Amino acid sequence: MFRTLRSRLILSHALPLLVIAPLIGILLIYFLENKSLLPGLSRELTASATLLAKLCGSQPQIWEDPSQAQAFINQVNSGRSARLMLVDTQGRLLASSEPDDAGRSGGPVTAPGLTNALAGRVVQEINFSQQYQSEVIDVFAPAFNQDGQVAGVVRMSYRFTTVAEQIFQLRFIIAGIMLLGLILGTALGGVLAANIGSSIGQVTQAVYSLASGNRREKIDESGVEEIQHLLRAVNHLVDHLHELEQARRQLLANLVHELGRPMGALRAGMYAIKKGAKRDPQLLDEMIDGMGIEMKSLQRLLDDLSQLHDQVLGTLELEQERIPLTTWLSELLLPWQESARQKSLKWATDIPENLPTIHADPLRLSQIIGNLVDNAIKYTPPHGKVTISAGTSPERIWVRVSDTGPGIPYAEQEKIFTPLYRGEQGRRIKQGMGLGLNIAKGLTIAHGGSLQVESTPGLGSHFILSLPIGNPPAPDQARN
Numbered sequence: 001m002f003r004t005l006r007s008r009l010i011l012s013h014a015l016p017l018l019v020i021a022p023l024i025g026i027l028l029i030y031f032l033e034n035k036s037l038l039p040g041l042s043r044e045l046t047a048s049a050t051l052l053a054k055l056c057g058s059q060p061q062i063w064e065d066p067s068q069a070q071a072f073i074n075q076v077n078s079g080r081s082a083r084l085m086l087v088d089t090q091g092r093l094l095a096s097s098e099p100d101d102a103g104r105s106g107g108p109v110t111a112p113g114l115t116n117a118l119a120g121r122v123v124q125e126i127n128f129s130q131q132y133q134s135e136v137i138d139v140f141a142p143a144f145n146q147d148g149q150v151a152g153v154v155r156m157s158y159r160f161t162t163v164a165e166q167i168f169q170l171r172f173i174i175a176g177i178m179l180l181g182l183i184l185g186t187a188l189g190g191v192l193a194a195n196i197g198s199s200i201g202q203v204t205q206a207v208y209s210l211a212s213g214n215r216r217e218k219i220d221e222s223g224v225e226e227i228q229h230l231l232r233a234v235n236h237l238v239d240h241l242h243e244l245e246q247a248r249r250q251l252l253a254n255l256v257h258e259l260g261r262p263m264g265a266l267r268a269g270m271y272a273i274k275k276g277a278k279r280d281p282q283l284l285d286e287m288i289d290g291m292g293i294e295m296k297s298l299q300r301l302l303d304d305l306s307q308l309h310d311q312v313l314g315t316l317e318l319e320q321e322r323i324p325l326t327t328w329l330s331e332l333l334l335p336w337q338e339s340a341r342q343k344s345l346k347w348a349t350d351i352p353e354n355l356p357t358i359h360a361d362p363l364r365l366s367q368i369i370g371n372l373v374d375n376a377i378k379y380t381p382p383h384g385k386v387t388i389s390a391g392t393s394p395e396r397i398w399v400r401v402s403d404t405g406p407g408i409p410y411a412e413q414e415k416i417f418t419p420l421y422r423g424e425q426g427r428r429i430k431q432g433m434g435l436g437l438n439i440a441k442g443l444t445i446a447h448g449g450s451l452q453v454e455s456t457p458g459l460g461s462h463f464i465l466s467l468p469i470g471n472p473p474a475p476d477q478a479r480n
Contacts, residue, residue, distance in 0.1 A: 021178045029171050037170060038126050041158060042137050045082055046124055049141035049156040052076060056086065056143040056154060063088055063143075063152045066105060069095035085109065085155040089118060094152070109155070113140045117153045120144075199227045206234050263298075266291055318361040318446055325355040325390070325397060332366055333388060336373045344382040350389035356469050358397060364443045368451075371436040372401040372463045379405035379461070392469070396449075399465045408455040416453065417441045 055076070061068045069086045077084045077097045084097040087109050093101065113123035117140030125138040137158040145151040206219050218238055221231045269291045273284065329351055340347045376386045384404040391398055408416060417437050444451040448468050455461035 018182065021182055025174050025178045028174055038137060042124050042126055042139070045137055045139045045156050045158060046122065046141070048082070049139040049154050050122060052084070052156070053141035053143040053154040057145055057151055060145060060151065062086065063094065066094050073097050081158070083155075083157045083159060085157075087114065087153040087155055089150060089152060091118070111138065111140070111155070113138060114153060114155075116140070117142050117155075118150055120150055196227065199231070203227075203230055203234055206238075266295070318364060320359045320361050322357050323360050323362055323365070324357050326351060326353055328362065329355070329369075329390060329399070332369060333373070336370070336377065339374075340377050340386050343377060343380075345377065345380055346383070346385035348385065348387040350387070352391060355390060356392065356397060358467060358469055360447055360467065364446070368440045368443050368465060369399060369401070371440045372465065375436065376401050376403035376405070376461075376463075379403060381405065393466075395469055396466050397469055398467075400462055401465075402460060402462045404460040407457040407459055408453065408461055409457055413453055413455060417451070 056062050056072070059068075059072070062072050063069070063086075073084050073086065073095045074097075082097075085101070086094040086096075088094055091108050091114060093104050093107055093109050095105070096102070113125050116123045120142050122142070123138075123140040127136055127138065139156045141154045141156075142150045143152050143154055202219060218235045219231050221228050221235065269287045273287055330349075333349060337347050337349075373386070373388065380386055380403040386404075387400075387402040389400045389402070441451045444465060444467075450466045452464050452466075453461060454464070
């Protein structure tokens with residue numbers, strides 16, 4: 001019955017009213033009746049009884065002749081709803097405004113407050129009984145003669161039948177207000193539940209559309225704060241999925257391009273060998289060397305994809321060793337120095353003799369530095385300069401790879417570490433898929449280090465690798 005959010009929200013608004021409203025109504029009726037209505041009627045009746053007692057005190061014949069007493073009551077009680085009695089000093093009934101009391105004339109009147117009234121005190125009694133003939137309010141006012149003696153007692157009372165109309169009217173008004181509050185509360189709960197249910201339904205539909213690949217536009221972020229947060233999260237998911245879709249398309253396009261070029265070169269070489277190049281030893285050697293270069297290009301592409309796969313799955317593990325950085329770095333840079341020379345680049349190194357020994361994975365570290373040096377050589381035009389320097393700072397070592405290439409635009413410097421990103425400068429280079437810097441940064445982070453770029457367009461670029469000195473990072477830090 002209450003399986004939907006809307007029904008539960010409506011119940012959450014109506015249930016407190018169903019439980020609390022009747023309790024409040026009962027308490028309100030009790031206090032209004034017993035603390036306001038009945039005390040007010042009692043004060044009014046006491047004032048009337050006291051006034052009549054003064055009038056009776058100045059007319060002694062009333063207390064001596066029952067007919068005179070009855071005539072007085074008929075005269076002063078015209079139009080009054082209160083019951084009026086005159087009682088003599090012996091506690092006997094002289095006259096009453098109620099016709100039913102005619103047979104009791106001369107008989108004793110039994111009432112708790114009569115004795116105190118005969119003693120000269122005004123007595124008020126409120127009885128909460130709701131019996132038909134029960135006195136709800138009873139007032140006894142002594143009448144004093146000219147000598148100051150009690151000549152009799154004026155009794156005025158409201159029976160339940162007299163005040164019932166006011167009591168029932170009060171209860172009806174309060175019950176009506178409670179019912180109206182319940183209806184309005186339920187209606188308000190229904191409106192709020194419909195609003196929240198509509199927003200959640202919109203989010204649900206959006207998620208289904210995302211799952212089916214049909215959702216492209218964002219959702220309007222309206223509603224209560226929590227719903228806005230939920231809608232904002234869905235919109236963020238939409239943006240992220242769109243970015244992933246674009247990255248997937250870019251990855252496929254790059255793969256087609258990067259695989260197609262070496263595969264075309266290999267196919268052309270094989271065709272040339274088949275058509276007669278094998279008869280010319282020199283041409284055959286050149287073909288084989290060219291095919292070997294293309295095979296290395298394919299292998300590097302596969303290595304980059306493998307690194308990216310490990311980063312995505314979080315399975316990247318480091319095999320750390322103690323590395324004497326001065327010797328190791330000098331040996332690592334020798335092949336790259338030859339590559340720079342073949343491109344007619346100036347090559348400079350500044351590696352101190354006293355670099356510390358660090359804990360790192362030599363293969364992964366060589367991939368980081370090799371990627372940075374390779375990019376520096378690629379992007380530096382002939383006769384430019386590539387410089388590799390190293391040094392230490394408190395508790396860290398750094399390796400700087402600098403070039404005099406075209407530099408990186410400021411708007412792209414935050415994006416170059418993104419997978420598959422290739423800026424305007426990168427599009428002029430046919431090789432590469434935009435994975436190298438992302439992989440290098442991932443490996444750097446796995447070592448507990450950082451990789452930063454400083455570049456001014458037209459003045460070259462500086463990539464700074466920073467690694468900690470001391471104990472190797474914890475196993476959970478050695479994963480990307």
